[in-house]
Amino acid sequence: MGKVIKIILAVLGAFLLVAEFASPLILSPTAGIFINPSSSTNGLYIIEANDNEYIEGPSPISFSHIELDDEYNTEGASVADINNDGLPDVVTGHYWYEAPSWQRHTIRVPLQDAVGIPKLSDHIKIFIESGGEKDIWSKAYPLAFFSFHDDVNKDGWIDVIAVDITSAGIWWFENPNGVEGEWPQHHIIDFSRNESPIFADVLGTGKPQVITGAAETADASGKLYAIEFPETGGFEIHTIEAENEGRNTGATLPTHGLGYGDINGDGLMDVVFGSGEGFLDRAGNPAERQSYDEGGWYEQQMSSDDVRSWKWHVIDPMVSLSQIQVTDVNGDGKDDLISGMGHGRGLFWWEQAENDQWIAHLIDDTYTQLHATEMADIDGDGVGDIITGKTPLAHMGLKDPDEFGTPYLYWYKIIKNSDGETRFERHLIDDNVGVGRQITVTDINNDGMLDVASGTRHGLHIFLQQRK
Numbered sequence: 001m002g003k004v005i006k007i008i009l010a011v012l013g014a015f016l017l018v019a020e021f022a023s024p025l026i027l028s029p030t031a032g033i034f035i036n037p038s039s040s041t042n043g044l045y046i047i048e049a050n051d052n053e054y055i056e057g058p059s060p061i062s063f064s065h066i067e068l069d070d071e072y073n074t075e076g077a078s079v080a081d082i083n084n085d086g087l088p089d090v091v092t093g094h095y096w097y098e099a100p101s102w103q104r105h106t107i108r109v110p111l112q113d114a115v116g117i118p119k120l121s122d123h124i125k126i127f128i129e130s131g132g133e134k135d136i137w138s139k140a141y142p143l144a145f146f147s148f149h150d151d152v153n154k155d156g157w158i159d160v161i162a163v164d165i166t167s168a169g170i171w172w173f174e175n176p177n178g179v180e181g182e183w184p185q186h187h188i189i190d191f192s193r194n195e196s197p198i199f200a201d202v203l204g205t206g207k208p209q210v211i212t213g214a215a216e217t218a219d220a221s222g223k224l225y226a227i228e229f230p231e232t233g234g235f236e237i238h239t240i241e242a243e244n245e246g247r248n249t250g251a252t253l254p255t256h257g258l259g260y261g262d263i264n265g266d267g268l269m270d271v272v273f274g275s276g277e278g279f280l281d282r283a284g285n286p287a288e289r290q291s292y293d294e295g296g297w298y299e300q301q302m303s304s305d306d307v308r309s310w311k312w313h314v315i316d317p318m319v320s321l322s323q324i325q326v327t328d329v330n331g332d333g334k335d336d337l338i339s340g341m342g343h344g345r346g347l348f349w350w351e352q353a354e355n356d357q358w359i360a361h362l363i364d365d366t367y368t369q370l371h372a373t374e375m376a377d378i379d380g381d382g383v384g385d386i387i388t389g390k391t392p393l394a395h396m397g398l399k400d401p402d403e404f405g406t407p408y409l410y411w412y413k414i415i416k417n418s419d420g421e422t423r424f425e426r427h428l429i430d431d432n433v434g435v436g437r438q439i440t441v442t443d444i445n446n447d448g449m450l451d452v453a454s455g456t457r458h459g460l461h462i463f464l465q466q467r468k
């Protein structure tokens, strides 16, 4: 950035610092001075959909809230028994929190000074230090976004596979077997290109793989990888998409919206993508769809001599999503998709119709920035429920609609009305924390009921299920 521009910004910054007490006004998403004029994430959606399909539901289930960390050092949370004592611990790409005291232990010292809920002076500081808009996002977040777990080196201690902030790397951190201090860090790839990587057995090996967009250099086209952690130790990279061919794997932009399931019911897992965009522009017109951002699914195929290939199918209409959950919503025998817009407004489901046609349904458009979803059977009735919420300041308070709004955390039960219509019964878990990029739903306290771990700008939190 030029020296003159820097000086102008510094002077401007000094003026604005005086106005700091008015920051909520100045920083509001509609009046913000640093709003990127090219952003099209104005909170509307371009797909035609019916009215909200959610209803409020009474529930015998509530959640007790425990704050594990009030610092902002992760956009996600995972759960694994790190110290082999039989008690699940909570993990991020920087720290692990030991059950049941939740004492914090270091995995990797945070390298970036991430600001949780920024004041105007923080915005200005980040803007100046980052050399302007170009690098602003990487200065405004912690490195740790996603963590997954496997015993990568087969020594009997569970390790941490960290998918860092998009366009940073993927690493595995070697559990030092109870020894305190930073963990040995091992390189997997330099550039992840996906903000909703998944950890699932897509290849049918019996163990989960990391499915993620990736690139070999900072400017390279996006690829789609399945990173396997085989029984022999270490890792092995399998390519699903070798070069970007009009797919949403991060050709020019980091992206999100990834899921898996057996879409065509042939016994092989398929991989689903949201589209890279799908918003209205500021004039209210559909933003032009770029060549790299069509949404769809990769059909996994296996030849008679066991050669794997992937066939692309477009899903239209499609929007920019977070993790995509694949399940048969309406009970017609065909799997459907459920996901929320990572930056825009609304939770949706896509009904799989005949001949690769998809019908979009709106579930809930009362909040924005649903940048993490998960599916798990919260109430234990045998049917998967959807867990999601609002990501506080998913773009630092600079771009997205209602970024400062209430950070809800909900679970939705899929039900049939008496008239046979599918409805989503919404239940509030909490309204202080929201979701980051990765939310984990598992039994954290070993009482047989599923709990929720969430890492956001409001810190790291768990919600333990209680039943009346």
Ligand SMILES: [Ca+2]
Residues within 6 Å of the ligand: 080, 081, 082, 083, 084, 085, 086, 087, 088, 089, 098, 099
């Ligand atoms: Ca433990």
Ligand SMILES: [Ca+2]
Residues within 6 Å of the ligand: 150, 151, 152, 153, 154, 155, 156, 157, 158, 159, 174, 175
């Ligand atoms: Ca290990």
Ligand SMILES: [Ca+2]
Residues within 6 Å of the ligand: 261, 262, 263, 264, 265, 266, 267, 268, 269, 270, 299, 300
């Ligand atoms: Ca399939």
Ligand SMILES: [Ca+2]
Residues within 6 Å of the ligand: 442, 443, 444, 445, 446, 447, 448, 449, 450, 451, 464, 465
């Ligand atoms: Ca529990």
